[in-house]
Amino acid sequence: MAGMTKRFGPALWLLLTVLVIAAGVGVNQWRSAPTSAPTDYHAYEPPLPLPEFMLTDHAGKLFDRSRFVGQWSFVFFGYTHCPDVCPAAMTVFQQLQRQIGPDAPVQYVLVSVDPERDTPAHLGTYVKHFNPAFLGATAPHAELARLTGPLGVYYARGPERDGLYEVEHSSAIFLVGPDARVRAVFTAPQDATKMAAGFARLRKT
Amino acid sequence: MKHRLLPALLALFAPLALAQGLQARDAWVRANPPGAPTAAYMTIANASPRPARLVRVETDAFKRVEIHTTVHEKGVMSMRPIEALEVPAKGEVALAPGGLHIMLYGATRPYQAGDAVMLELHFEGGERLRVSAEVRAAGSGHHHH
Numbered sequence: 001m002a003g004m005t006k007r008f009g010p011a012l013w014l015l016l017t018v019l020v021i022a023a024g025v026g027v028n029q030w031r032s033a034p035t036s037a038p039t040d041y042h043a044y045e046p047p048l049p050l051p052e053f054m055l056t057d058h059a060g061k062l063f064d065r066s067r068f069v070g071q072w073s074f075v076f077f078g079y080t081h082c083p084d085v086c087p088a089a090m091t092v093f094q095q096l097q098r099q100i101g102p103d104a105p106v107q108y109v110l111v112s113v114d115p116e117r118d119t120p121a122h123l124g125t126y127v128k129h130f131n132p133a134f135l136g137a138t139a140p141h142a143e144l145a146r147l148t149g150p151l152g153v154y155y156a157r158g159p160e161r162d163g164l165y166e167v168e169h170s171s172a173i174f175l176v177g178p179d180a181r182v183r184a185v186f187t188a189p190q191d192a193t194k195m196a197a198g199f200a201r202l203r204k205t
Numbered sequence: 206m207k208h209r210l211l212p213a214l215l216a217l218f219a220p221l222a223l224a225q226g227l228q229a230r231d232a233w234v235r236a237n238p239p240g241a242p243t244a245a246y247m248t249i250a251n252a253s254p255r256p257a258r259l260v261r262v263e264t265d266a267f268k269r270v271e272i273h274t275t276v277h278e279k280g281v282m283s284m285r286p287i288e289a290l291e292v293p294a295k296g297e298v299a300l301a302p303g304g305l306h307i308m309l310y311g312a313t314r315p316y317q318a319g320d321a322v323m324l325e326l327h328f329e330g331g332e333r334l335r336v337s338a339e340v341r342a343a344g345s346g347h348h349h350h
Contacts, residue, residue, distance in 0.1 A: 129238035168283030
């Protein structure tokens, strides 16, 4: 037994050293994975240019692609008759605005996928409740499709129950750059702190 | 012997509504914009050895109340009314943003953060539970003071 150790000693040590190094590299890669590859958003590489579209904002003004130029925009697709998910997204906008700062060149937009009920006036009351600077915009479905289509945003009106209906819709929040190109999509459930950190990284690119 | 007698004594003085061991805690309603529906959230605990089924919620603060579930599938959120909400025996169920909630539609009077909304929870078998839900501006179940 003692003779065997003597004979295979150097080879064993070499094998052990290699194994230890390999394990160390593995652990390091595993440790660094969450920071080097964030999983809370998906970045568009290259950024996705937006097509021409024409919405109406809550003040009754045209909201087209040019409204994205010169500032960053967080965009959520929802509707005001939504009791649970949409107010939660608007609250994420509130927290995000507080963390990024109210003076940062960032706008927060709720695009309503329920134009039948969400008139500009109604949208205005809704978004201003969360922040006077927030924007609401919508358009008839055919026009909305020009924006939702390229973004892969899905929505569909549910069955009506005594005059009330829900709209199922994509839960993602999009980040549009000052060049009107989509930079990233944040998937639900969104966390404002993680989003603010993601935005800080994305705005440098 | 003492520790066996105590729960029995306490039970004698417990309110009638808790007779079957149902309790609601951390009840709150999101302060939503006027005209928009909102939702009530809470945790319902069931101490009894039998499951309980919440079948209806009543309030005079809103015209319409429905028990909803939010389903998140392939990046799409959809809300569906459900007939009943089961609270497991010796267990609890959490109603929270992005999931189960009590939809409140058509406020009968204006409400704002800090107000209390009285809700009456009706369970299968006729049991009722009165719950006071605090109106909060926050989007989550956490207090923001």
